[in-house]
Amino acid sequence: MRKLTGIFLSVFMVVILLAGCAGNKNNEPVSTESNVNPNASDSSSGSETNVYPEIGLSKDEKVTLKMGFWEAGSGRIWMDLAVKKFTEKYPNVKFDITSTPTLSTILEPKIAAGDDNDMFDLFVPNFSAVGQLERLADIGKLEPQDELWDRELPGETGKTLRSVISDDAYDSALSLGFTARVPIAGYTAGLFYDQKLFDEKGWNKSPSTWDEFVALLDQIKADGIIPITFPGVYAGYLTDYVFNTIQFSLAKANGSFDSYIQNFRSFTGAQLVTTENKDAWNRLYEFGKKDYFPAGVAALNHTQSQMQVLQHKAALVSTGDWVGNEMKESTPEGFTWGFMAIPATNDADQTIFVNSGVGDTAFVIWKNKPDLNKQWAKEFILSLYDFEIQESIASEAGAYPSRLDYGDDAARIAKLQPTQAAVMEYATKHNVQYISYRREFGLTSPESGQADKLLSELITAAATGKKDPSSVLEEAEKLKQIAIEKDRPKK
Amino acid sequence: MNAGINGNKAFVSKRQGFDKAKRQRTVFLFLAIAPSLIGYFLFTLYPNLMSVYYSLLNWDGLTDAVYIGFENYVNLVKDQFVWRAMYHNLLYMIVVPTLIVFISLLLAYLLNNKSYKENSLYKVIFFFTNVLSTVVIALLWSFIFDGSFGMLNGILELFGFNMNDFYWLGDTRTAFWALVLPMVWGGVGLYVVIFMNAISAIPKSIYEAAFLEGARPMAILFRITIPLIRNVIRVCIVFIILGSIKGFEIIMVLTNGGPEGSTDVIGLYMFNLAFGKEYHNYGYASAIGMFLFVVLVGAKLIIDKFFPEDSVEF
Numbered sequence: 001m002r003k004l005t006g007i008f009l010s011v012f013m014v015v016i017l018l019a020g021c022a023g024n025k026n027n028e029p030v031s032t033e034s035n036v037n038p039n040a041s042d043s044s045s046g047s048e049t050n051v052y053p054e055i056g057l058s059k060d061e062k063v064t065l066k067m068g069f070w071e072a073g074s075g076r077i078w079m080d081l082a083v084k085k086f087t088e089k090y091p092n093v094k095f096d097i098t099s100t101p102t103l104s105t106i107l108e109p110k111i112a113a114g115d116d117n118d119m120f121d122l123f124v125p126n127f128s129a130v131g132q133l134e135r136l137a138d139i140g141k142l143e144p145q146d147e148l149w150d151r152e153l154p155g156e157t158g159k160t161l162r163s164v165i166s167d168d169a170y171d172s173a174l175s176l177g178f179t180a181r182v183p184i185a186g187y188t189a190g191l192f193y194d195q196k197l198f199d200e201k202g203w204n205k206s207p208s209t210w211d212e213f214v215a216l217l218d219q220i221k222a223d224g225i226i227p228i229t230f231p232g233v234y235a236g237y238l239t240d241y242v243f244n245t246i247q248f249s250l251a252k253a254n255g256s257f258d259s260y261i262q263n264f265r266s267f268t269g270a271q272l273v274t275t276e277n278k279d280a281w282n283r284l285y286e287f288g289k290k291d292y293f294p295a296g297v298a299a300l301n302h303t304q305s306q307m308q309v310l311q312h313k314a315a316l317v318s319t320g321d322w323v324g325n326e327m328k329e330s331t332p333e334g335f336t337w338g339f340m341a342i343p344a345t346n347d348a349d350q351t352i353f354v355n356s357g358v359g360d361t362a363f364v365i366w367k368n369k370p371d372l373n374k375q376w377a378k379e380f381i382l383s384l385y386d387f388e389i390q391e392s393i394a395s396e397a398g399a400y401p402s403r404l405d406y407g408d409d410a411a412r413i414a415k416l417q418p419t420q421a422a423v424m425e426y427a428t429k430h431n432v433q434y435i436s437y438r439r440e441f442g443l444t445s446p447e448s449g450q451a452d453k454l455l456s457e458l459i460t461a462a463a464t465g466k467k468d469p470s471s472v473l474e475e476a477e478k479l480k481q482i483a484i485e486k487d488r489p490k491k
Numbered sequence: 492m493n494a495g496i497n498g499n500k501a502f503v504s505k506r507q508g509f510d511k512a513k514r515q516r517t518v519f520l521f522l523a524i525a526p527s528l529i530g531y532f533l534f535t536l537y538p539n540l541m542s543v544y545y546s547l548l549n550w551d552g553l554t555d556a557v558y559i560g561f562e563n564y565v566n567l568v569k570d571q572f573v574w575r576a577m578y579h580n581l582l583y584m585i586v587v588p589t590l591i592v593f594i595s596l597l598l599a600y601l602l603n604n605k606s607y608k609e610n611s612l613y614k615v616i617f618f619f620t621n622v623l624s625t626v627v628i629a630l631l632w633s634f635i636f637d638g639s640f641g642m643l644n645g646i647l648e649l650f651g652f653n654m655n656d657f658y659w660l661g662d663t664r665t666a667f668w669a670l671v672l673p674m675v676w677g678g679v680g681l682y683v684v685i686f687m688n689a690i691s692a693i694p695k696s697i698y699e700a701a702f703l704e705g706a707r708p709m710a711i712l713f714r715i716t717i718p719l720i721r722n723v724i725r726v727c728i729v730f731i732i733l734g735s736i737k738g739f740e741i742i743m744v745l746t747n748g749g750p751e752g753s754t755d756v757i758g759l760y761m762f763n764l765a766f767g768k769e770y771h772n773y774g775y776a777s778a779i780g781m782f783l784f785v786v787l788v789g790a791k792l793i794i795d796k797f798f799p800e801d802s803v804e805f
Contacts, residue, residue: 074607083763088622109554111552111553112552128766128771129766129770130769131551131771132551134551139553139554157517232750233747234747235748265499295638295661296657296659296661298666298746298749298750298751299636299638299658299659299660299662299666299750300661301633334745433797444549444551444770444772445772446570446764447566447769448771449764450571451570453572457752460661460751460753461750466751467751
């Protein structure tokens with residue numbers, strides 16, 4: 001009997017294991033039963049009378065939308081509010097939300113597995129490497145959302161989505177050749193500081209020219225404080241958010257911005273050894289030689305570098321506007337966030353570029369999903385433009401609401417978190433142009449990885465004044481060009 | 492005759508019973524090991540074999556893979572970062588196992604031979620690092636090494652050394668060697684326990700005889716204890732060396748290979764190629780994984796050659 005029990009248990013374990021490993025239905029067509037009520041019929045053939053009149057979708061067909069939500073520093077309060085409002089309005093729709101700060105670690109294996117049933121209906125395109133969204137769009141995995149532009153916003157007759165989105169954000173959304181996502185909120189990045197400290201020290205909070213900016217850093221250093229800090233463990237925070245914008249400012253100043261940005265987006269010419277880019281790197285190197293960055297900056301992580309500013313050991317930190325939300329538990333009383341970008345020339349009226357993006361707060365819809373799910377996903381995305389949700393994005397998530405008319409109401413502006421308010425204030429004083437670093441295709445060849453590694457290691461070496469960037473830029477350029485040649489999509 | 496027939500029947504019946512029992516035993520053993528065997532095939536062997544195939548592709552993990560033959564391997568040979576990382580691995584492979592084995596042996600010997608009242612407490616304390624996750628260990632040491640408020644600078648200051656906010660992990664001269672400390676600290680606990688158990692298995696009579704012959708503690712350690720637990724030490728060395736080639740978690744958390752690549756190791760380089768922020772190429776990362784596999788097998792063969800297994804009976 002004991003033997004029989006042993007054999008039975010062993011067989012049972014094997015069956016359980018096999019059952020757990022089964023389920024890869026790569027080659028099967030997507031079942032509409034995966035997250036749609038099996039009793040439901042196609043919306044178009046459903047009852048004509050029992051539909052929501054404003055959207056034409058059935059009230060009877062129960063739908064569960066699987067959502068991948070990237071929580072990040074902005075939290076999920078605003079998303080919970082959005083889901084609550086939407087499900088109250090449309091009770092037949094439910095959400096199955098996977099909310100995590102490390103969404104990319106779930107998303108990428110799901111996509112690689114190729115099981116459409118297991119895939120999210122809609123998700124924040126949070127990937128661990130650049131260029132992944134472009135690749136998914138290229139291979140037709142994402143549902144176009146172009147129709148949303150001409151849709152009226154819920155409860156706002158006559159006001160279309162397009163009418164409340166800036167031209168720049170609209171162009172960005174269409175850069176993939178179609179609208180894979182519409183911008184719900186955005187971020188900005190640059191140098192953040194404590195206004196109170198600047199006031200106390202009498203430092204210039206808003207330098208308008210390069211010389212004024214350098215004079216400010218000299219003064220900070222003379223006062224015994226580190227002028228600029230950044231997380232050297234992830235050194236791209238310094239270049240991506242601050243120094244890489246200089247090349248665009250210089251190109252704008254010399255009248256070649258259009259061709260420069262075209263080359264940047266489509267990899268048509270030199271990428272790293274342009275006069276503008278070399279100039280930007282040399283300025284970083286000069287700052288390094290003048291000890292404008294912490295001596296051991298290579299060892300600092302995000303928290304440590306941001307804490308240096310909160311503790312007034314450093315004056316400016318290179319990071320994104322999420323820093324206010326991210327560090328709110330540690331921010332001392334009286335600390336008031338301020339923002340500045342680098343004015344690259346000595347023309348006080350110059351265009352100052354500020355890095356921005358929309359990728360962190362937008363949803364894409366997986367194309368190979370039941371039509372009904374995709375329709376409801378689009379309705380949900382449209383519902384996120386409700387002012388109550390946009391206010392929550394501003395006040396709870398600490399992000400920039402994407403609606404242009406958000407600022408029409410002073411009460412709404414007051415709900416912006418201090419870091420976003422600081423960026424907005426800076427933009428009112430300077431001729432600011434926001435820029436994202438999107439490219440037309442991503443580079444995956446090993447040479448690109450090696451070039452990026454050279455550059456990544458160069459950042460802390462230059463920022464500590466130990467390495468002249470010129471030769472490294474030349475070497476990295478050669479590798480980049482090989483990668484561009486290999487990876488450029490074949491027509 | 493009848494007796495003969497009956498005897499044959501009994502023999503045949505007994506043999507059948509024996510065969511049946513043997514068959515049942517085989518089936519039972521197979522079923523007993525089947526879950527783990529299937530798990531091994533599915534989750535270890537299959538992914539590893541797939542890596543061989545991936546290493547021949549240009550594949551970002553999302554879009555269609557492109558077969559490129561041995562191009563990834565050609566790139567690997569030409570890649571300066573691979574060889575720099577391997578050099579760092581080689582240094583860690585020499586330093587870390589040496590320190591871990593030396594310190595573990597010393598502690599195990601002391602705890603076994605000195606009857607401290609707090610012996611059990613020491614065992615728990617030494618083993619404690621082993622129950623901490625690698626990330627926790629790394630974070631603890633990030634606070635110790637911190638330039639502004641780190642414990643290390645604080646202690647040095649007590650002894651009159653003013654380090655002026657020196658960041659141990661932020662300087663190419665110190666970062667590499669600073670990382671040895673958390674690696675050793677996190678690794679010693681397990682081996683102390685293993686060595687203690689191995690030492691305690693040595694019969695007391697051998698020590699008593701040596702003691703009566705007038706052997707000194709150091710002679711006992713090097714002439715009796717170490718030779719008698721030689722095989723255990725050998726296995727531990729294999730584990731530590733292979734672990735130090737593969738492992739990169741502490742480095743990833745503390746320096747991410749910096750400053751300026753001075754702490755980059757092959758596992759971390761491979762990880763960043765596959766899952767890094769700037770770049771995704773599972774194909775190239777898999778090729779490096781294959782290279783790492785060859786290195787690991789090579790290391791094992793070298794250990795076998797220079798440190799052969801030698802059975803000891805007592």
